[in-house]
Amino acid sequence: MLTDLQKELLNNFQHDFPLSPTPYADIAAQLNVTENDVLQAFQDINEKKFISRIGAIIPPNQIGVSTLAAISVPETELERVASQINDFSEVNHNYERENVLNLWFVVIANDAAHLDDVIRTIELETGYNVLRFPLEKAFFIDLSFRLDLANVG
Amino acid sequence: MLDNLNQQLLVQLAKGLPICSRPYLEIGERLGVSETEIIERLKQFQTSGIIKRFGVIVKHAALGYRANAMCVWQVPETEIDEIAEYLLEFSFVTLCYQRPALPEWNYNLYCMIHGKDRNTVLTQIAQINSHPQIQTFTHQVLFSRRCFKQRGAVYHGFSS
Structure with a gap:
């Protein structure tokens, strides 16, 4: 079961994580709990794999180059x-x-040649043609939203 | 172009911010620079747009959001901005991208919807499709089945 503190951490700190020397203590002060409570709550949701990490969302192609890709594969080979x-x-x-x-x-990948190389290698190793759908325009890029955590066990 | 320290900092961040009292100090120690340097660089990343969002990255599926639909439309180039604006009015649309249409897959507008269950997401898609203009475009919904991999990017060619 998620505690109330964990639910708050999951919902309210997807943006603007404190950039101070003691971010967890700052969060604790906001929520009227101890730094240790916050550290333990984060460690727990991290171990239970409710979070991927505390980290950065970097828009596509800010660093290196990326593409969405797709393959059509028979179920038995998937x-x-x-x-x-x-x-x-x-x-x-x-x-x-x-x-x-x-x-x-x-x-x-770190550049277009590297990306090309990876995709060609995937095609060779899997035996399937890879379709590439690189980003042309991002209208919105921010996978954060209010989670309804009422029934999360 | 990012300098070497900035690249290394992003490599560290992709591993996840350490969960300890002084996480920026810990990253600084790994990279041989001060805590202040790390914090300043992260602030610059946010100002310059290299980092769009810095915070908790949740695993939707583990938190009960098991239905994840990628919706695609075939929209004329001249209408794509207008349709994207329309899609973004819906709070459940979390991502919206233009991508190239290919002969094998002739769709150019993509959006993602994360929901608790399939029926909720189908209702949300029906809401989107209630607009007469959007109904005229060829459209597909691709629910996810298995997740084989989901993690932060690993940057190559960067010393770490």
Whole structure:
């Protein structure tokens, strides 16, 4: 079960995490708890994998170059291909989706040649053609929203 | 171009801010610079837009948001900004991108919806599609099934 403190940490600190020497103590002061309470609450939600990390969202192509990519893979081959793709440290997201084009992943590389190289290698290793959908324009890029955590166990 | 220290700082951040009393001091120690230097550089990243958001990055699926739909439309180039603005009016739309249409996948406008369950998300999509103009565009909804990987970017060619 999430504690009230954990719910507050999950919902209210997705933006503007304090940039002071003691950010957790600052959060604690705002919430009227101790720094240790905040550290323990974060450690707990981190260990339970409710958070990916405390960190930065960096818009695509600010550093290096990235692309969304997709492969159409028969169901029987999907786990093999997904695992081959996961082996690339340049891949940070990899999802199965309900479509003929069923495996969607994101590749981030340090430049266009490196990106090209990774995708060609994926094509060679998996035996499937990779479609590339690089970002042309971001209308909104901020995966944070109010979570309803009432029934999270 | 980012200098070497900025690159290393982003590599450290991708691992997650340490959960300890002086996290910026700890990162500074790893990189051989002061706590103040780390904090100043992070502030500059935010001002310059290299960092869009700095804070808790939640795992939606673990928190009960198990339905994740990627919605795509085929929109004429001249109308794409207008349709994107329309999509962003909905609070449940978390991302909205223009991407190139390919012969094999002829969609150019993408948005993401994260919801607790499939029915909620389907209702939300129906709300979007209630607009007469958007109904004229070819459209698909791709719910996610399995997540094979989700983590922060690993930057290559950067010393860490």
